[in-house]
């Protein structure tokens with residue numbers, strides 16, 4: 001089982017889309033994807049940088065790891081609607097910790113409105129799915145892929161995210177399948 005854990009206020013239609021789409025993919029490997037009760041952002045006040053107005057992403061990971069173990073899940077994916085960063089980076093779309101088998105994604109910079117474009121719910125959901133597939137790929141042992149169409153391609157900006165598909169390329173998919181059967185099932 002993979003659990004999706006919303007942290008703070010996260011739009012329900014995006015969560016439902018993620019749960020549906022990830023279920024559709026991971027069902028092939030006998031892995032169920034479940035949406036679990038959310039956490040309050042107030043638990044993560046220590047992660048908030050008042051000057052940057054951003055949360056330090058790494059602080060979410062141990063809590064997600066604890067919840068993952070509680071559910072006896074193979075992976076936990078946290079979803080936030082706030083801006084996140086890591087040291088040395090202006091912002092990040094997501095962060096994964098393969099050792100803990102957890103990841104976090106932020107929707108904050110996936111809204112077309114963020115870039116001055118008109119709202120587009122379909123585009124927002126598609127971007128969120130790409131980030132989720134990407135970070136879960138890391139959780140299951142995949143690294144960045146040079147193929148710009150592969151979901152494991154590194155997104156430096158939203159343009160990279162829009163260029164890539166939401167699916168793993170043939171090579172990454174083979175590795176993922178091997179990892180899922182070997183060490184995680």
Ligand SMILES: [Zn+2]
Nearest residue numbers: 134138144154
């Ligand atoms: Zn990555």
Ligand SMILES: [Zn+2]
Nearest residue numbers: 145150169172
């Ligand atoms: Zn690839």
